[in-house]
Amino acid sequence: MAARRIAVMGAGYVGLTTAACFARLGHQVTCADVDPQRVAALSKAEVDQHEPRLAELVEEGLREGRLRFVVGVPANLSDVDFLFLAVPTPTGESGAADLSAVVDVLTRTRERLPAGCVVVIKSTVPVGTTMRVTKLLERPDVTVVANPEFLREGHAVEDFLHPQRIVVGSEDEASALRVLALYAGTDAPAVITDSASAELVKYASNCFLAMKLSYVNTLAELCEQAGADIDDVTEGMRLDERIGAAFLDPGPGWGGSCLPKDTKALLSTSDKLDVDFPLLRAAIDTNTHQVRRVAGKVREAVGGSLSGVRIGVLGLTFKAGTDDLRDSPALAVAQLLAAEGAELTGYDPCVPEGASPGPVRVVDTPQRAARDASAIVVLTEWPEFAALDWTQMAGQVRHPVVVDCRDLLPAEKVKAAGFRLIATGKPDTGN
Ligand SMILES: NC(=O)C1=CN([C@@H]2O[C@H](COP(=O)(O)OP(=O)(O)OC[C@H]3O[C@@H](n4cnc5c(N)ncnc54)[C@H](O)[C@@H]3O)[C@@H](O)[C@H]2O)C=CC1
Numbered sequence: 001m002a003a004r005r006i007a008v009m010g011a012g013y014v015g016l017t018t019a020a021c022f023a024r025l026g027h028q029v030t031c032a033d034v035d036p037q038r039v040a041a042l043s044k045a046e047v048d049q050h051e052p053r054l055a056e057l058v059e060e061g062l063r064e065g066r067l068r069f070v071v072g073v074p075a076n077l078s079d080v081d082f083l084f085l086a087v088p089t090p091t092g093e094s095g096a097a098d099l100s101a102v103v104d105v106l107t108r109t110r111e112r113l114p115a116g117c118v119v120v121i122k123s124t125v126p127v128g129t130t131m132r133v134t135k136l137l138e139r140p141d142v143t144v145v146a147n148p149e150f151l152r153e154g155h156a157v158e159d160f161l162h163p164q165r166i167v168v169g170s171e172d173e174a175s176a177l178r179v180l181a182l183y184a185g186t187d188a189p190a191v192i193t194d195s196a197s198a199e200l201v202k203y204a205s206n207c208f209l210a211m212k213l214s215y216v217n218t219l220a221e222l223c224e225q226a227g228a229d230i231d232d233v234t235e236g237m238r239l240d241e242r243i244g245a246a247f248l249d250p251g252p253g254w255g256g257s258c259l260p261k262d263t264k265a266l267l268s269t270s271d272k273l274d275v276d277f278p279l280l281r282a283a284i285d286t287n288t289h290q291v292r293r294v295a296g297k298v299r300e301a302v303g304g305s306l307s308g309v310r311i312g313v314l315g316l317t318f319k320a321g322t323d324d325l326r327d328s329p330a331l332a333v334a335q336l337l338a339a340e341g342a343e344l345t346g347y348d349p350c351v352p353e354g355a356s357p358g359p360v361r362v363v364d365t366p367q368r369a370a371r372d373a374s375a376i377v378v379l380t381e382w383p384e385f386a387a388l389d390w391t392q393m394a395g396q397v398r399h400p401v402v403v404d405c406r407d408l409l410p411a412e413k414v415k416a417a418g419f420r421l422i423a424t425g426k427p428d429t430g431n
């Protein structure tokens with residue numbers, strides 16, 4: 001495989017992973033970011049994301065001279081073969097994706113791109129963006145390709161180097177194939193298509209996952225009312241290959257930096273294209289309901305009023321295996337509890353003591369989070385919560401009640417320690 005010269009704009013979860021992994025695959029990579037502090041830290045191989053192997057690959061790339069970090073626009077742009085865009089596309093007005101960072105990068109680079117260069121949009125962008133970018137560039141000698149990213153936080157490097165699929169979309173097939181060739185060595189099936197289809201694969205996938213989760217969260221509610229057990233119900237579903245085994249664990253709602261924004265963005269796109277998408281709207285509404293439902297369970301667990309009541313919160317990140325707090329359902333639940341007067345003390349293995357995400361005072365052990373609590377609520381599925389000594393936890397609390405929103409805890413052990421366990425998707429037996 002021939003080594004290529006790649007510039008990656010944006011050094012966040014996706015940009016940094018892309019840059020470090022392409023360097024690992026043998027390419028020559030310059031990664032640019034607007035944040036000078038971030039660039040200074042990365043240039044010393046200081047990686048602040050909690051991502052297995054990422055720091056190691058950054059360090060390797062720097063040491064072997066295949067990776068470097070710069071502020072703003074790379075000075076060597078006239079040499080690059082590919083310009084990757086990995087800048088944020090947050091929720092903007094009326095739910096649509098805000099493309100101002102994409103436009104900003106193009107404005108600052110368009111005149112400096114060499115002839116024959118390929119602009120690759122890795123950021124998640126609404127259908128039609130690649131075509132619009134092509135027009136905006138006004139550079140017939142430069143092609144634009146959509147290459148959406150599917151990595152999961154907490155598995156970023158593994159997912160990038162061993163993806164389940166690589167999707168490349170362009171109106172220029174030769175450019176699409178050039179982009180695909182960059183991934184030589186990753187051995188994933190490829191989908192080569194037009195840019196609109198490629199852009200839509202990304203939203204279609206994230207929104208499908210969100211719908212699946214809203215479905216399972218409502219099933220969990222149904223189980224509680226019907227006296228059924230969600231774990232057994234999903235076990236029965238998982239064995240059907242058409243349904244698939246993954247993404248069937250109920251929780252306090254789905255969150256993170258992408259599922260919430262991408263569901264809103266696809267709904268906004270559908271509205272603009274005059275396509276009614278009630279399924280997607282219902283998935284979003286169900287998620288709002290789920291967060292409220294969890295807060296209601298905690299309120300009920302402490303007897304009906306949260307005013308002045310101390311709650312111990314276990315888990316703050318949007319899922320286990322990451323330090324990312326963006327759009328965390330745990331924090332959304334915490335906000336609702338705090339709005340009703342609860343005092344929240346929390347513990348999360350990836351959030352340092354003294355931090356104060358939202359209304360939660362963070363301490364350094366689960367035991368301290370439980371101290372004098374009238375209820376404990378498990379919001380993130382960190383395995384270490386299941387392995388806790390629940391008898392010791394019982395010694396900390398004011399009232400031994402635990403609301404397990406992730407169905408994570410070993411029920412028999414927790415109950416044997418004297419706790420009343422209220423688990424999602426299980427009948428509340430009162431002990
Ligand atoms: N986080 C994830 O797991 C995934 C994210 N995506 C998509 O990738 C894109 C980037 O997301 P993240 O990496 O999570 O964002 P992020 O917020 O972690 O990082 C974005 C980086 O871009 C920098 N930046 C902002 N404006 C810039 C500009 N004009 N020029 C250069 N750098 C700039 C920021 O300083 C930041 O370091 C989004 O479109 C997102 O939807 C896609 C798949 C997975």
Ligand SMILES: O=C(O)[C@H]1O[C@H](OP(=O)(O)OP(=O)(O)OC[C@H]2O[C@@H](n3ccc(=O)[nH]c3=O)[C@H](O)[C@@H]2O)[C@H](O)[C@@H](O)[C@@H]1O
Pocket residue numbers: 124149150151152153154206209213246247248249250251252253254255256257258259318319320329
């Ligand atoms: O576009 C993106 O940014 C990425 O969004 C998600 O990845 P990520 O945000 O890392 O998080 P997920 O692992 O998908 O989890 C999302 C939410 O669903 C919740 N979840 C997940 C699985 C499950 O069974 N139950 C459940 O409640 C998680 O706790 C979390 O709050 C997708 O899984 C990635 O493929 C995609 O690239």
